Amino acid sequence: VVFILCTRISKPLVQLTESAKKLSRGDFSGSDDIQIRSQDEVGVLSETFREMSNALEDSYKKLEDEVKERTLDLSQALAQLEMASKHKSQFLANMSHELRTPLNAILGYTELILDKIYGDVPEKIHEVLGRLEKNGRHLLNLINDVLDISKIEAGRITLSLHDYSMQGLVQTTITAVESLAAEKNLELKATIPSNLPSVKGDEQRVAQVFMNLIGNAIKFTEEGEVKVEVAVSDGSFLVSVSDTGPGLSEDDQKRIFEEFHQVDTSSTREKGGTGLGLSIAKRIVQMHGGKIWVESNLGKGSTFWFTLPVRVDKQKEIG
Amino acid sequence: MSRNILIVEDQEDNRIIMKDLLLSADYEVIEAVTGEEGVTAAETHRPDLILMDIQLPGLDGYEATRRIKDNPDLKEIPIIVVTSYALSGDDVKAFEAGCDAYIAKPFSTRELLAKIREFVP
Numbered sequence: 162v163v164f165i166l167c168t169r170i171s172k173p174l175v176q177l178t179e180s181a182k183k184l185s186r187g188d189f190s191g192s193d194d195i196q197i198r199s200q201d202e203v204g205v206l207s208e209t210f211r212e213m214s215n216a217l218e219d220s221y222k223k224l225e226d227e228v229k230e231r232t233l234d235l236s237q238a239l240a241q242l243e244m245a246s247k248h249k250s251q252f253l254a255n256m257s258h259e260l261r262t263p264l265n266a267i268l269g270y271t272e273l274i275l276d277k278i279y280g281d282v283p284e285k286i287h288e289v290l291g292r293l294e295k296n297g298r299h300l301l302n303l304i305n306d307v308l309d310i311s312k313i314e315a316g317r318i319t320l321s322l323h324d325y326s327m328q329g330l331v332q333t334t335i336t337a338v339e340s341l342a343a344e345k346n347l348e349l350k351a352t353i354p355s356n357l358p359s360v361k362g363d364e365q366r367v368a369q370v371f372m373n374l375i376g377n378a379i380k381f382t383e384e385g386e387v388k389v390e391v392a393v394s395d396g397s398f399l400v401s402v403s404d405t406g407p408g409l410s411e412d413d414q415k416r417i418f419e420e421f422h423q424v425d426t427s428s429t430r431e432k433g434g435t436g437l438g439l440s441i442a443k444r445i446v447q448m449h450g451g452k453i454w455v456e457s458n459l460g461k462g463s464t465f466w467f468t469l470p471v472r473v474d475k476q477k478e479i480g
Numbered sequence: 481m482s483r484n485i486l487i488v489e490d491q492e493d494n495r496i497i498m499k500d501l502l503l504s505a506d507y508e509v510i511e512a513v514t515g516e517e518g519v520t521a522a523e524t525h526r527p528d529l530i531l532m533d534i535q536l537p538g539l540d541g542y543e544a545t546r547r548i549k550d551n552p553d554l555k556e557i558p559i560i561v562v563t564s565y566a567l568s569g570d571d572v573k574a575f576e577a578g579c580d581a582y583i584a585k586p587f588s589t590r591e592l593l594a595k596i597r598e599f600v601p
Binding site: 261262263264265266268269270272273276278279301 | 493586
């Protein structure tokens with residue numbers, strides 16, 4: 162009798178415990194297993210448990226539905242935002258293109274007058290036209306850079322991936338900027354290992370990165386040297402461009418790759434910078450699957466580093 | 481010695497700039513505004529060099545270049561293609577169409593003249 166009484170009490174309690182365990186795991190099926198036969202306290206407990214379980218299940222379902230709904234709303238909002246951002250970049254790309262056409266004409270005529278194709282030009286007018294041309298070129302560079310960056314952001318730049326020679330690329334870049342360094346009496350050194358593996362990437366775009374970093378280094382260094390070093394390890398190039406220029410503060414180092422961030426607006430304007438070059442360089446490196454960063458000490462020069470996978474077979478999506 | 485240059489360009493300002501530049505360097509200039517006109521002018525005038533814009537209404541610069549280069553009587557005429565700014569692949573397309581050189585817009589008039597002199601001194 163004692164045994165039967167014990168099982169009578171313990172069986173539903175064991176069932177209840179099992180159901181409670183299931184419930185704690187988020188499984189609501191347990192309450193259906195509870196068989197209530199008795200009218201005593203255990204029976205009441207079981208009934209209450211079942212009610213509680215059902216109520217919990219209801220509110221859980223409601224919560225799940227709400228989360229689903231909100232997630233859908235959010236993903237729709239995100240898609241709309243992405244579309245809007247693409248439209249903005251598309252607009253900028255089109256606008257830059259439209260702006261360049263008349264500006265080219267302005268620059269073209271200015272050059273012709275400066276070159277005295279329409280006859281003699283008085284000294285004073287020649288000087289003013291020279292300033293007109295310089296400002297026009299600055300505007301053109303700005304527009305070109307905006308066009309570049311908006312095309313990258315609109316996802317409209319596709320890397321043209323081919324085999325090329327890294328030695329050749331560095332040599333061409335060095336040749337292009339040699340005269341700029343010579344004008345300022347800066348030493349320009351390049352170290353490239355001779356046995357480089359065969360390279361695949363967008364040569365023109367990579368050249369743009371080199372051109373930007375070396376160009377900047379020369380622009381902002383008044384004396385000393387600009388050094389370009391290329392090394393290979395683990396299937397990646399490690400490139401550094403170091404200078405003996407003024408260096409960058411920690412704050413500037415953090416923000417130098419942001420659009421339109423210029424260290425000193427007045428001096429950079431004088432030097433013809435647009436404040437977009439490094440942002441473009443960063444994106445080109447990222448599209449190749451590489452990284453770019455800077456190390457610098459105020460007064461002690463800067464070193465810009467970037468990595469570049471030796472063989473890039475597929476363009477990286479960048480956010 | 482005649483030094484005739486055919487300019488195929490739909491934008492008036494660009495045409496004037498190139499024409500004034502070439503006239504000042506003692507070249508003779510023929511102008512065409514569309515690709516079709518360019519091909520016809522090449523046939524009738526047999527210029528010593530052609531400057532070909534790419535973005536032309538109707539027949540574009542690539543196709544006009546191809547037609548001129550397909551004509552055995554005209555294929556020796558050097559063609560300098562003028563491409564838009566840094567659209568990667570334009571240079572490849574231009575060479576595929578058979579051009580002899582290309583110059584990207586925006587070009588400086590000094591650069592353009594130097595390029596022309598490589599072919600017609």
